[in-house]
Amino acid sequence: MSEPHLLKLHDVACAYGDKAVVKNISFNLNTGEIGCLLGPSGCGKTTVLRAIAGFETLQQGSIHLEGALLSRPGFCLAPEKRRIGMVFQDYALFPHLTVAGNIGFGIRKHPKRAQIVGELLELVGLAREARRHPQELSGGQQQRVALARALAPNPQLLLLDEPFSNLDTELRRRLAGEVRDILKARKTAALLVTHDQDEAFAVSDQIGLIYQGHLEQWSTPQKLWQQPKTPFAARFIGQGYFIVATATGTKQAQSELGTVFTAQDWQTDTKLNLLLRPDSLQYAPDSSLHGELLSKTFQGAGTLCRFRLAGGSLALALLPGCFEAAIGSTVGLSLNSQSLLAFPATAET
Numbered sequence: 027m028s029e030p031h032l033l034k035l036h037d038v039a040c041a042y043g044d045k046a047v048v049k050n051i052s053f054n055l056n057t058g059e060i061g062c063l064l065g066p067s068g069c070g071k072t073t074v075l076r077a078i079a080g081f082e083t084l085q086q087g088s089i090h091l092e093g094a095l096l097s098r099p100g101f102c103l104a105p106e107k108r109r110i111g112m113v114f115q116d117y118a119l120f121p122h123l124t125v126a127g128n129i130g131f132g133i134r135k136h137p138k139r140a141q142i143v144g145e146l147l148e149l150v151g152l153a154r155e156a157r158r159h160p161q162e163l164s165g166g167q168q169q170r171v172a173l174a175r176a177l178a179p180n181p182q183l184l185l186l187d188e189p190f191s192n193l194d195t196e197l198r199r200r201l202a203g204e205v206r207d208i209l210k211a212r213k214t215a216a217l218l219v220t221h222d223q224d225e226a227f228a229v230s231d232q233i234g235l236i237y238q239g240h241l242e243q244w245s246t247p248q249k250l251w252q253q254p255k256t257p258f259a260a261r262f263i264g265q266g267y268f269i270v271a272t273a274t275g276t277k278q279a280q281s282e283l284g285t286v287f288t289a290q291d292w293q294t295d296t297k298l299n300l301l302l303r304p305d306s307l308q309y310a311p312d313s314s315l316h317g318e319l320l321s322k323t324f325q326g327a328g329t330l331c332r333f334r335l336a337g338g339s340l341a342l343a344l345l346p347g348c349f350e351a352a353i354g355s356t357v358g359l360s361l362n363s364q365s366l367l368a369f370p371a372t373a374e375t
């Protein structure tokens with residue numbers, strides 16, 4: 027028999043006053059899994075997290091943890107009774123307490139407090155900083171204290187709200203990997219909120235993409251990349267651009283890139299939008315397909331170039347090395363992909 031889900035959201039809706047903010051949010055998280063709510067600013071990610079923590083009430087739907095009801099309209103179990111830990115964006119550490127004091131704060135009466143604090147200090151790599159105060163630590167170290175403090179009461183689920191947003195890019199990347207390792211070592215399930223796709227991909231087993239208060243897709247990072255369900259998901263994940271095309275036969279379409287293959291079958295003459303990602307195009311000096319180079323950004327391992335294609339569409343291409351062509355020059359390009367993802371052309375794309 028399959029294990030029951032740890033966290034289950036069914037048809038959740040929340041509002042501030044009469045302003046509906048999130049609607050029809052349904053997803054499940056399994057024991058030990060790391061989930062992530064990803065989406066642009068203001069889409070409702072934090073509201074969903076706060077509803078799970080018990081800080082927002084539900085207009086509709088239900089939230090269960092290990093089969094027990096936490097929230098439904100008219101019922102909201104108090105946050106402190108939920109066995110859910112929370113790590114805030116600004117860490118919210120107690121400045122007058124040492125690192126060890128902060129970590130042990132939530133388990134003051136626990137008989138094994140010293141042992142648990144010691145284990146967590148080791149786990150987050152701060153054993154030597156145990157007697158220091160938060161203001162004597164770097165941002166990354168403070169974040170690790172906040173994580174250890176949230177883990178100390180052994181919550182069933184940990185919620186992290188933009189946990190790395192106050193850190194510089196390099197540290198974010200490193201800490202995201204470290205946090206994943208720590209959560210996996212403890213087999214603690216977690217749900218984090220971010221608007222940063224790299225962070226979501228680095229940490230998560232499942233990603234929920236939210237747009238304008240709706241859950242567009244809940245799936246693994248791989249599936250979100252390979253099979254985005256909606257045009258928004260396709261564009262948001264991986265810097266996608268669309269070009270128009272018309273289906274001409276089995277998995278074939280005609281576009282300004284010539285005849286292309288599509289991943290799905292379409293009825294002949296269906297108007298399509300084809301997804302081009304930066305890895306869909308490659309430099310091909312002898313190709314009959316051209317693009318005007320509009321801008322370029324050197325990214326170390328490659329150069330991200332923005333082109334206007336012959337038919338007027340825009341596209342990005344990540345070209346290897348330091349791409350030397352001048353802005354405004356015409357560059358030969360060819361398709362890198364065996365087949366392109368396509369969506370029926372609608373107002374939405």
Ligand SMILES: Nc1ncnc2c1ncn2[C@@H]1O[C@H](COP(=O)(O)OP(=O)(O)OP(=O)(O)O)[C@@H](O)[C@H]1O
Nearest residue numbers: 042047065066067068069070071072073074219221
């Ligand atoms: N306390 C509140 N009262 C009224 N409106 C609110 C309140 N909190 C958030 N909102 C509004 O609800 C919407 C969703 O906010 P929320 O904080 O959930 O989004 P978010 O996706 O987490 O955004 P960000 O990434 O910028 O933090 C926004 O339009 C926001 O202005």
